[in-house]
Amino acid sequence: MLWEQALQVSKTRRTCPKESAAMRLEFQEYKVRKIVNVHKHVDGPWFWDKYSAHPYLGCRSGCEFCYERGGAYLRGRNPDTFDTLIQVKTNAVELLRKELSRLKPDVICCGDWQQPVEDRYQLSRQMLEIVRDLGFPLFIVERSPLLTRDLDLLVEINQRAWVGVVFSISNLNPALKQAFEPRSPGVKRRLQAMASLAGAGILVGTSLMPIIPVVGDDETHLEDVVRATKDHGGSFVLSGGLTMAGVQAERTLAAARRLDPALAEQWRDLYNWQADGKPNYGPPRAYNARLGLLVRELCACHNLRDRMPRYISSGPLVVNKRIAERLFLKTYDLDLEMARDYRIWAYRKAAWTVDEWSQSLADIYAARGEAGLRELPGIGRSIAREIAGWLDEEKIVKGGDSQ
Numbered sequence: 001m002l003w004e005q006a007l008q009v010s011k012t013r014r015t016c017p018k019e020s021a022a023m024r025l026e027f028q029e030y031k032v033r034k035i036v037n038v039h040k041h042v043d044g045p046w047f048w049d050k051y052s053a054h055p056y057l058g059c060r061s062g063c064e065f066c067y068e069r070g071g072a073y074l075r076g077r078n079p080d081t082f083d084t085l086i087q088v089k090t091n092a093v094e095l096l097r098k099e100l101s102r103l104k105p106d107v108i109c110c111g112d113w114q115q116p117v118e119d120r121y122q123l124s125r126q127m128l129e130i131v132r133d134l135g136f137p138l139f140i141v142e143r144s145p146l147l148t149r150d151l152d153l154l155v156e157i158n159q160r161a162w163v164g165v166v167f168s169i170s171n172l173n174p175a176l177k178q179a180f181e182p183r184s185p186g187v188k189r190r191l192q193a194m195a196s197l198a199g200a201g202i203l204v205g206t207s208l209m210p211i212i213p214v215v216g217d218d219e220t221h222l223e224d225v226v227r228a229t230k231d232h233g234g235s236f237v238l239s240g241g242l243t244m245a246g247v248q249a250e251r252t253l254a255a256a257r258r259l260d261p262a263l264a265e266q267w268r269d270l271y272n273w274q275a276d277g278k279p280n281y282g283p284p285r286a287y288n289a290r291l292g293l294l295v296r297e298l299c300a301c302h303n304l305r306d307r308m309p310r311y312i313s314s315g316p317l318v319v320n321k322r323i324a325e326r327l328f329l330k331t332y333d334l335d336l337e338m339a340r341d342y343r344i345w346a347y348r349k350a351a352w353t354v355d356e357w358s359q360s361l362a363d364i365y366a367a368r369g370e371a372g373l374r375e376l377p378g379i380g381r382s383i384a385r386e387i388a389g390w391l392d393e394e395k396i397v398k399g400g401d402s403q
Ligand code: SF4
Pocket: 059, 060, 061, 062, 063, 065, 066, 067, 068, 143, 181, 184
């Protein structure tokens, strides 16, 4: 049984009075068994969250490329009602308090500020109050500028622990927005929200995803977003290509065809998509690497990072977290270099081991040198040597574990 399966579904479906008859919007209240998703591993080298908790299912914006419309995210729901029926987890707040009270503080990705459901239920705001009260660091990825309504709480959480926010911006091109995300909040409003958060001392950046192939993946489109991020106080830009899965793939291709029939055919080539079959999940690896390197270069020109810095709390395992961060970052570098899969997996597994190891690597290295590091699962001779170099370089062993 899925953990989010409804325990009780409200028989009353509420209709939002602000919506026009042409685009009906309904809210369905229900209770869930569990709200916090505990990830098997931290999400490095991307968002670095260990937990996630979201109060709504479905999204009014209904972007054609939204990966949540397809696959496992809808948990068996009809994808056609993704943007007209918003399911509201009415017990999200009480469950969050209960479940977080039992968990070790680590970064939680939390909330959903889509309108009008958040205007009405304010579950995301109440969830932030709990995150603040329990001292958890917080990560948010959003398209909605409504997030600035809760700036007071974000500042408090940032003072007590840490906050990192990523605004999703696929491009600044009005024609592409109209084609693929016509009802999402305006990009200018997202950028203004970014500036407000940055002005309040919160780490902000952009998720330049999905990059629209062929018509939105050239240097000009990418640089526009990088420059806008810099101009609005952002510190980093994460980039990623468009993925294709199930209903989302069909809808995105249909949107491309409406924009330009020739574009749809080019996409078919890019995703190796035969008329009677399924597309590849993503474009070829070389295409993704080219985009990643280009964004890295553009970020360097504008003095931004192309990775989000990791939050690491103080404590005896700071060294492990730092070394794990470097190992995770190495997987991304190797991906951009088109390294062989086995090499990338070696670093990924080493990152997981180090991140989750309960004894300080600094102590192990001080006591037994490189041989001690090699005894950790999945750490071979060359990675052990690299870790030893990092430990020496940072003078972590001699300088202690403080950040
Ligand atoms: S705003 Fe985000 S969650 Fe909502 S439909 Fe668009 S991509 Fe999906």
